[in-house]
Amino acid sequence: MTSLPTRCSVTNCESTVSKAGYTLCYKHWLEENKRKVAKKVKEVEPDNAKKINLLTSTTLGEKLGIGSRKLNQVLSELGWIERSKKGWIPTTQGKKLHAESRESHQSGIPFVMWPEAIVTSKILTNSVQELLGGKGTEIKVKLDAEVKNEKQAGLREKLDKFKPTHRATDGHWVRSRAEVLIDNWLYFSRKVHAYERLLPVEEELYCDFYVLEGNVYIEYWGLDNDPKYRERKERKKEIYKKYGFNLIELNDEHIQNLDDYLPKMLLKFNVIVD
Secondary structure, eight states: OOOOOSSOSSTTOOOOOOSTTOOSOHHHHHHHHHHHHHHHHHHHHHHHOOOOOEEOHHHHHHHHTSOHHHHHHHHHHTTSEEEETTEEEEOHHHHHTTOEEEEOTTTOOEEEEEEGGGGGOHHHHHHHHHHTTOOOOOOOOOOOHHHHHHHHHTTTHHHHHSOOOEEOTTSOEESSHHHHHHHHHHHHTTOOEEESOBOSSSSOOBOSEEETTTTEEEEEOOOTTOHHHHHHHHHHHHHHHHHTOEEEEEOHHHHTTHHHHHHHHHHTTTOOOO
16 A cells, blocks of 8 residues: 655645645645646637727728718717717617727827627618718618518508608608607707618618707607507517617607707707707
8 A cells, every 4th residue: 555645745845745646735736736727728718718800990991981080970870989078989889789999098089999890780881881872782681570570561551551741841751740840840950860760770660750969769659549559669669778779759748849848858868959
């Protein structure tokens, strides 16, 4: 029977070894074990911790064929970045796309870095093509069978069934007197806005109004007595919530007093009405 070594094999260590097959005392065994673990981690890190290649707006713009200034306008309009201290920072939606905030070492002005994969985003490329005046390609969205049916008879039902017959002061053709009042209010309040804009999301969804300042979406719910309409309304609200968009909801009560309601509602999103 092999006898246990009585002393630790480390030079000048007087501690004894207490387990068969070991040549180190407990203290030196711990130190050796830590070194082995650290070595394994160091060997694994290059494979498991590959850094994401990040691009500045200038580099991203070059890949998309657009200048950095215009690209930031597109990214802001999509709701992916917002102004801060003369620069830009990612919004909640931008962070979901793995955008990262940086600051200039010289000026302290913030800017945003984007993962290289963002260049393949259909939403982004489509928006850039629209800005450049190109024909572009219609965004292809992944829809399950239920949403496909909704596309045919739901989300676009109002657009297909009811043709725009009301003309607002700014030239927008809208679908009801209430929408005329909303459109005119935004126009005379000098708020740049779009009507029935396609939202930058995977689902096919059109808002009633979009206010560029503050990236605010406005929905007018006018047919709450219709069960199918209420169902579509709730689904639409879930999509707004899913993407964290700034949403203002209006009903008939608000329409009669837009001057009282809309300034306060817009102020919540830092949009000031003079």
